[in-house]
Amino acid sequence: MRRAARTGLAAWAVVALPLPAAAADRAPPDLAGFWSLDTTPDATDPALIAKLPPDTVVLDDTGVAEFPSGEFGGLKLKPGAQAAAAKWRPQDEMTLSRVCAAPSVVYAIQGPFPFEIYQTPTLIVFKYEYFDQVRLIFMDGRAHPPADAPHSKVGHSTGHWEGDELVVDTTHLAPATITNNGLDHSANVHMVERYKLSADRRTLKATQWFEDPETLDNAGARYIQWQKKDGSYVFPYDCDPSFATQYQAIEEPAETGR
Amino acid sequence: MLGKSLLAAVALCLIGPSAAQAHHSFAAFFDANKTVKLRGTVTDFHFTNPHGTIGLDVTDETGKVQRWRAETNAPVVLMRRGWARDSVKPGDIVTIDGWVSRDGKPYLRLRAAFDANGKPIGQMFGQSDG
Numbered sequence: 001m002r003r004a005a006r007t008g009l010a011a012w013a014v015v016a017l018p019l020p021a022a023a024a025d026r027a028p029p030d031l032a033g034f035w036s037l038d039t040t041p042d043a044t045d046p047a048l049i050a051k052l053p054p055d056t057v058v059l060d061d062t063g064v065a066e067f068p069s070g071e072f073g074g075l076k077l078k079p080g081a082q083a084a085a086a087k088w089r090p091q092d093e094m095t096l097s098r099v100c101a102a103p104s105v106v107y108a109i110q111g112p113f114p115f116e117i118y119q120t121p122t123l124i125v126f127k128y129e130y131f132d133q134v135r136l137i138f139m140d141g142r143a144h145p146p147a148d149a150p151h152s153k154v155g156h157s158t159g160h161w162e163g164d165e166l167v168v169d170t171t172h173l174a175p176a177t178i179t180n181n182g183l184d185h186s187a188n189v190h191m192v193e194r195y196k197l198s199a200d201r202r203t204l205k206a207t208q209w210f211e212d213p214e215t216l217d218n219a220g221a222r223y224i225q226w227q228k229k230d231g232s233y234v235f236p237y238d239c240d241p242s243f244a245t246q247y248q249a250i251e252e253p254a255e256t257g258r
Numbered sequence: 259m260l261g262k263s264l265l266a267a268v269a270l271c272l273i274g275p276s277a278a279q280a281h282h283s284f285a286a287f288f289d290a291n292k293t294v295k296l297r298g299t300v301t302d303f304h305f306t307n308p309h310g311t312i313g314l315d316v317t318d319e320t321g322k323v324q325r326w327r328a329e330t331n332a333p334v335v336l337m338r339r340g341w342a343r344d345s346v347k348p349g350d351i352v353t354i355d356g357w358v359s360r361d362g363k364p365y366l367r368l369r370a371a372f373d374a375n376g377k378p379i380g381q382m383f384g385q386s387d388g
Contacts, residue, residue: 069285090286090360091287100308180283181283238307239307249327250327
């Protein structure tokens with residue numbers, strides 16, 4: 001029986017051996033470059049959408065669209081999140097302390113701003129134009145840090161390849177908006193993104209999935225795609241909070257008779 | 259809300275919600291179904307992120323002046339649409355149109371801007387984000 005098992009194992013190895021060699025020969029797709037949001041209406045990728053977990057609602061607010069106050073695209077809010085969203089007023093954001101507060105990548109990556117990707121076998125860097133955010137995607141097999149490690153707006157990301165798809169797992173995100181209209185995620189939000197290239201390698205397609213049981217009764221996701229633009233680069237954002245004072249200065253409109 | 263005295267200088271019109279664009283809580287902050295068109299004198303132009311702004315003194319037919327402020331897309335976006343730091347200068351006569359803020363203040367989100375001769379300043383917004 002032991003011999004039979006060995007024989008079986010040897011036969012399996014003969015069949016299987018060429019596969020790792022072939023896989024080793026095939027480098028992962030090169031995602032490096034400058035990517036600008038593709039605003040094609042109703043763009044989607046059914047194969048990526050099919051990989052989203054059950055009980056996930058796909059939000060229709062990618063890119064230039066946004067939900068008005070009180071609308072959350074099918075996300076099911078916990079009572080506490082619902083109450084907080086009901087209190088939120090857009091004017092609350094127009095203050096010196098708030099206007100340059102960067103969102104987390106849960107909201108930021110779907111906006112109408114470009115980003116650059118730099119890729120190595122062990123580290124992938126996403127450099128975003130929006131709020132100058134930079135993400136390090138660790139591809140070296142490391143785990144996320146302990147739960148009580150510091151959180152940030154870009155969080156801690158690890159990645160791996162599943163065939164030609166880059167899968168990025170992100171935790172340690174500081175609380176921030178999900179939909180830019182009063183709904184905030186908690187510090188325990190968990191995000192998984194899946195990226196792949198189109199056949200011509202000029203379109204980058206992604207799903208962004210997130211769960212936050214402290215805030216939501218279901219999970220959310222977005223489909224996002226970008227077009228490659230050769231020779232372009234992200235500009236510095238360098239947010240200037242005096243924008244808020246310009247708005248506040250018109251609380252009492254300057255009106256004079258002449 | 260707009261005063262009666264400004265009606266001569268202001269034209270409100272209805273547009274489709276699909277024209278709404280850009281970020282910074284657009285849908286919550288601005289009315290995607292109501293635009294305003296104004297002609298006035300530029301008082302200041304701020305070309306900084308998260309949004310640029312144009313201050314504009316608008317004079318109605320009775321001689322009353324009201325200060326408006328137009329919020330633009332982020333300058334990182336403006337630069338890809340042909341705008342520069344000196345595209346608009348204090349003292350310039352310009353015509354602007356955009357979506358009015360929901361709070362009733364003389365504040366709008368810029369959709370298009372034209373110089374004194376009616377020539378477009380940069381590209382119209384909402385056509386080539388990024």
